[in-house]
Amino acid sequence: MPIYDYSCKSCGHEFERLVRTGDTPACPACAATDLERLVTAPAVKSSGTHALALKAAAKRDKVRGGELARAQREYELHHND
Ligand SMILES: [Zn+2]
Known part of the structure; x- marks a missing residue:
């Protein structure tokens, strides 16, 4: 599973999240789901x-x-x- 960096559009909080395809992560600070995905840096390598x-x-x-x-x-x- 890839780890993505997100920036919360609601409060500006930035965090990393393991995300499965189709999952909608929520901001851990304010629980908003209006997030911007930042540059992807997959941590899982084959x-x-x-x-x-x-x-x-x-x-x-x-x-x-x-x-x-x-x-x-x-x-x-x-x-x-
Ligand atoms: Zn937030």
Whole structure:
């Protein structure tokens, strides 16, 4: 399920919400349903896109090296099963 950022048109409150297709979220501050959906940033990644992201990160790390590359290798070691 994707997480969306919403801005309440009624009170201006901004919040994140897990939303299923067809769901109408309500503002946690004033319970209004007149919301504006902000830029979508899906937090749930498929394993496929995750693998691609790891590859891309590994490529970057070859150039940049350092702490990030070590963390990346650690991550891959622990997720090899
Ligand atoms: Zn509100």
